[in-house]
Amino acid sequence: MQTDVIVVGAGPTGLMLAHELSLAGVTVVVLEKERTRSTQSRAGGLQPRTAEVLDLRGLLEPLLADAPPQEGTGGHFAMLPVELDCRPWRTRYPRPVTLPQAQLEAFLEQRLRERGVPVLRGHAVTTVEQDTEGVSAGGIRGSYLVACDGAHSAVRRLLGVPFPGRTSGVSAVAADITLAARTDAVPGARRHFSEYVRASADFFGVLHPLDGDRYRLIFGKLSGDGPGREVPVAPEEIREVLHSVYGPGTELGELCAASRFGDATRQVERYREGRVLFAGDAAHIHMPIGGQGVNLGVQDAMNLGWKLAAAVRGWAPAGLLDSYHDERHPVAARVLQHTRAQAVLMNPGRNQDVAAVRDLMTELLRLPDTHRYISGMMSGLDIRYDGLGARMVDLDLTTEHGPTRMSELMHSGRGLLLSLDGKQRPVGGRSDRVDHITAKTADHVTAKTEEEGEALLIRPDGYVAWTAGDGTPLESALARWFG
Secondary structure (H helix, E strand, O other), X not given: OEOOEEEEOOOHHXXXXXXXXXXXXXXXXXXXXXXXXXXXXXXXXXXXXXXXXXXXXXXXXHHHOOXXXXXXXXXXXXXXXXXXXXXXXXXXXOOOEEOOHHHHHHHHHHHHHHOOOOEEEOOOOOOEEEOOOOEEEOOEEEOEEEEOOOOOXXXXXXXXOOOXXXXXOOOEEEEEEEXXXXXXXXXXXXXXXXXXXXXXXXXXXEEEEOOOOEEEEEEEEOOOOOOOOOOOOOHHHHHHHHHHXXXXXXXXXXXXXXXXXXXXXXXXXXOEEOOEEXXXXXXXXXXXXXXXXXXXXXXXXXXXXXXXXXXXXXXXXXXXXXXXXXXXXXXXXXXXXXXXXXXXXXXXXXXXXXXXHHHHHHHHHOOHHHHHHHHHHHHOOOOOOOOOOOEOOOOEEEEOOEEEEOHHHHOOOOEEEEEOOOOOOOOOOOOOOEEEEEOEEOOOOOOOOOOOOOEEEEOOXXXXXXXXXXXXXXXXXXXXXXX
């Protein structure tokens, strides 16, 4: 089989990347070793920037159509008792969007099928061979291959790509369960994440409701080594934790799904090896805290998709594909750093010295400037790449066709030249990759920022690449990003 791009891995990163490539007119095949999709909840929500990214492609509204009503609380940092509020970042999604990862994957896979993109399950990659013309894997030949196959990436191993970092020092479990009986210690409604944390003499536990009668239980031992990663999680292990942390009156109903995890932090040194690129957990891993993994992976896909499509279609300017590493590697490195800090601050063992630092950090987090900084970092709304403006705010606009939003103008996956002064500006024969729209901001929008002005050039991933007031010719910006 011949295709333009081979994507290995059908998690959120791989599926989102395949969607972006397909939207750009590039043929793509997704290979997934597992025959069936995991039903485990895993990540329980979408950070605000992930929600914005999905909205840029018109995916968020249909994704949430069958989801329960949004009643979530603000995000958290290190499970501190302060709800993170992202309203200062001018987003339509000031709180994380409650949605299990399994539901996101099912939705994206269905969208790919509707677009005619093959998702080949039970298709493990055992060989990867590349040359100057392309890459082959699993009997398929493509111009490029993107490894989105997780922390234990087969592609990374087959190519001998180093994965430097720190090994895991803890062993914990995440399990989806139902309860046959419960005590008052079990939360009965959604609360801020900090209110779910409990500990006994032997274990820490985080138990919170999911959909229906299911709960997600995260737990680990407070001392001593836990079972190895490959040891299956048994119902007896769950029962012991429930009795210890939530009282002997709390009884397990059903163990629906479970997995073990640790706090290892690793990152590949280069996100590109010839015609093979790395994204999501195949490129970086960290302790799963606060939905950071999905946030990173989906934005990896959004950053890479249009650049890789440009390379395949032959119009990519010099350095465009390599800018994927230059922009995304520092973002992941920062997440690895702050998740390590959070792992210390969470303090399930109730260390008194760490507790003092937690109290101080809680006070600081209630200060507006600190709160804005941390909320921007955890949500991904503060990301800013070298030489670019910030993410484009989703403004209410009026075009010749009536009211709309900035995000609705980017469903095509192309760049957007947005003229707010009514002037026509040439895109120099790039109409197949840049849409030019004239619009006016809604009457109630009066404040102007550097992301708003007479005219703006917005990349397909939603970041401002040029404004009429920055002193750079529009043609230079168009040539830099769109050939």
